[in-house]
Every structure is written in structure tokens, then in C-alpha cells.
């Protein structure tokens with residue numbers, strides 16, 4: 403059911419038609435099959451190592467690849483590139499306070515810069531950090547600070563076939579079990595992601611977050627919000643949660659943020675800028691500590707690694723990201739792609755997520771054991787077929803346990819088709835659907851992979867592979 407009260411679209415119209423028209427275009431290059439076969443070999447079967455020039459439709463990520471609006475570009479011209487106290491910082495700060503509720507804002511070059519500062523301040527060696535599923539850089543910073551991540555997402559999130567409407571929910575009984583085991587004083591905060599990336603872009607419900615708030619209040623534990631995709635989460639709450647159909651995405655975003663104590667943001671996702679991030683909080687002492695650290699790692703506390711013009715574009719991008727019509731088109735396009743694939747029998751994670759469609763690589767390549775990285779192999783095969791670039795989200799991304807050096811073997815072995823915001827058209831989506839179906843038909847010809855070179859950390863970015 404689509405919420406009609408929030409839109410001026412008529413019943414007969416596609417509710418997700420783009421609420422913009424195109425003012426400038428970027429021409430795409432089409433390569434030959436032979437060129438792509440060579441390119442993927444040169445890239446060691448890792449789509450992160452392909453050259454963008456060799457890619458036709460780039461669904462690697464939604465990070466920093468969105469199309470800015472004319473208003474954002476106009477804002478770029480208003481950049482106040484002062485080292486200290488740029489007017490764009492104050493515009494950005496006020497926008498974050500007004501839209502996201504947090505009192506204090508520390509800019510960073512991107513999300514992981516905020517994660518680094520947060521983890522260094524709040525996580526002590528021996529601590530445990532529970533979260534609704536891990537994220538690669540988030541968990542690594544917790545581990546580098548001496549903490550141990552503990553997954554407390556509901557079991558349904560690990561089941562690609564479960565159609566639970568809020569697979570991002572936290573299982574409070576798992577939190578209780580953790581407190582029983584290690585004690586509340588070993589838990590500096592609960593990390594709550596909105597629209598959980600690694601679970602397939604799945605939302606947390608407001609009801610669940612409210613219960614978590616009470617649970618944390620009773621134990622004096624903070625909630626830190628990974629708010630990278632908070633607007634997409636708010637849209638799902640509007641569509642699915644009782645009592646929210648008449649609230650705007652903007653109102654729901656504010657309510658979500660206000661239930662938490664601090665946040666890390668990768669603004670190159672939801673907020674549609676090419677680079678940027680911030681750490682936000684309500685606690686003044688924590689803010690002071692963060693200002694001390696940001697000057698070490700990022701830059702002065704009024705720019706933190708961002709140019710003035712980028713802070714201006716971010717301030718404007720935030721206001722556009724919470725518009726209902728934008729979110730309908732954004733999630734509508736993802737749902738279009740997912741539905742077209744599902745109709746043709748392609749196994750995908752359900753419900754379809756907010757930023758991406760996830761293919762179940764285990765189901766598509768049953769002949770490749772997880773130790774031979776079926777999702778990595780499928781991502782490479784998809785590139786070779788039509789030049790569509792996607793990403794592995796399975797055993798390669800999960801990495802190794804730092805203590806035991808064993809490979810983590812996640813239940814979900816997925817390939818992620820991520821949609822940049824406001825970039826591709828429906829015809830592009832149709833090309834992607836055709837390509838996925840072609841690759842599925844010849845799935846038995848795809849071979850497993852092994853590492854040719856494996857970096858120690860975040861190995862999915864720069865690791866190379868060879869066919870088994």
C-alpha cells in the first residue's frame with residue numbers, strides 16, 4: 403500500500419515516477435565481451451578493482467554516487483573556504499540540528515572518520531558493542547579500539563526468505579543474554595543502524611527502537627545511531643508501521659533520531675553528496691572529547707575534512723532527502739528492479755530493501771561451496787555479461803575473526819545491486835534484469851574462486867582472486 407495522503411500523484415499514475423527532470427547527462431561507454439573478460443581478469447575478479455571507464459551500469463554502491471540537484475550545485479558556488487568558522491559549517495550544523503535533533507555536530511571526511519572518533523572515545527579494551535548486524539568499517543573501528551562486536555538483530559534478518567517487515571529490529575532477549583554474560587558496565591552503547599545495510603537494506607520499527615530506548619535507560623547504556631540511511635528507514639515506517647501513514651518522512655526521521663543519544667553519518671548515502679560525514683551527539687563532554695580528536699584525524703572541528711562547498715551541498719541535500727516524493731521514487735525504483743527479478747524466478751532477499759536488491763548467491767550457484775566465495779564469483783560473472791558492476795556481500799566481506807584467524811561464514815551469501823540516487827532510468831533497470839537472467843541460465847558454468855592476495859583488513863576492497 404502506498405501512502406496517498408503524502409503525495410499529489412493521482413491514483414492512475416505510477417506513484418514512484420521521478421520528482422525531477424534531467425538537466426545534464428553523462429555519456430556511458432559500452433565495452434565488448436572480450437574487453438570485459440580481460441578487465442575482470444586484470445581486476446583479480448574483484449569488482450572494486452575495475453576501472454569505472456570499463457563499467458556500463460555501475461551498481462557497486464550508493465555511496466557518493468548520487469546526482470546532486472541544481473540547488474546543491476548552486477550551493478557549491480557559495481562555498482566559504484575559510485579554515486575556521488566557515489558559514490557553510492553553521493548552515494550544515496543548523497540543518498542537522500533541525501532535521502536530525504542532535505545538539506552537537508563534528509564534521510568528518512566520511513562515515514568511517516566519525517566511527518573512528520566515536521570508537522576511540524567510547525570503546526575501552528574488553529568492552530562489548532552490540533548492534534543490529536555488523537557493518538564492515540563500523541565493526542573494524544570497534545575492534546581496533548579493543549571492543550568485540552555482538553550481533554543482536556532478530557533471527558529473521560539472517561533468513562533471506564523471511565518476509566518480516568522490520569528485519570532490522572533488535573532482539574532484546576539477545577541483549578539481556580549479553581548483559582547476563584558480561585555485565586552492563588562492559589557495554590558502552592548499543593549501535594543501531596537504520597535500514598540495515600548488511601541485512602539487505604531492512605528497516606527497524608519505531609516500536610522496537612522505543613522498547614530499546616527503555617531497555618537502555620534502565621541500564622544506563624547509550625544508543626548510537628548509524629544514521630546512514632535514516633530517511634529510507636523512515637519511509638518504510640510510513641508505509642508499514644501502524645500510526646505512521648499520515649506522518650511525513652521528515653517527521654519520522656526526526657522522531658527516530660530523537661530516540662538516540664549520538665549518531666555517525668555517512669552523508670554520501672542518504673544525503674546525496676559525493677563525500678562527507680559527521681559525528682553528532684547530545685552530550686557536551688563527549689562533544690568536547692570528539693573536538694579534541696577530530697583535529698588529529700580529520701581537520702579543525704568546523705570543517706573536519708570537508709570543503710566549505712561540500713558542507714553547503716550537504717545542508718541542502720539533507721532537506722531534499724526527507725521529501726516524501728523523493729523517497730517514493732528512490733525506494734520505488736529499487737522495488738521495481740527487485741520485483742522484475744523476482745517475477746523471473748531470481749532468488750532475492752525479501753522484502754526488497756531500501757537502497758539495493760540482494761541476490762542469494764548460494765541459491766543461484768549451489769555447486770560452489772561458501773569457501774569458494776560464490777557471491778564474489780557471481781559478481782564477476784555479472785560484470786562480464788553486460789558490464790553491470792555489483793558487489794559481493796558474503797564471506798569475503800565478512801573477513802576473518804581477529805583472534806582465531808578463521809573465516810567468518812555468514813548465513814547470508816549475497817550479491818548487492820545498489821542503486822545510486824537519482825542517477826539511472828527504468829530502461830537501465832530493464833538491462834540489468836535481462837543480464838541477471840542470462841547469467842542465471844548459465845550459472846553452472848561459473849567457477850568458484852580462491853584468494854590470490856588477501857589484505858589483513860577489509861579484504862573485500864583490495865583482495866584479488868583466481869578461479870579454482
Ligand SMILES: *Cc1c(COP(=O)(O)O)cnc(C)c1O
Pocket residue numbers: 465512513514515537539540595599628630667668669670671678679
Ligand atoms: C557506508 C556506510 C558506513 C561508512 O561510511 P563511509 O562514508 O563509507 O566511510 C557506515 N555504516 C553504514 C551502514 C554504511 O552503509
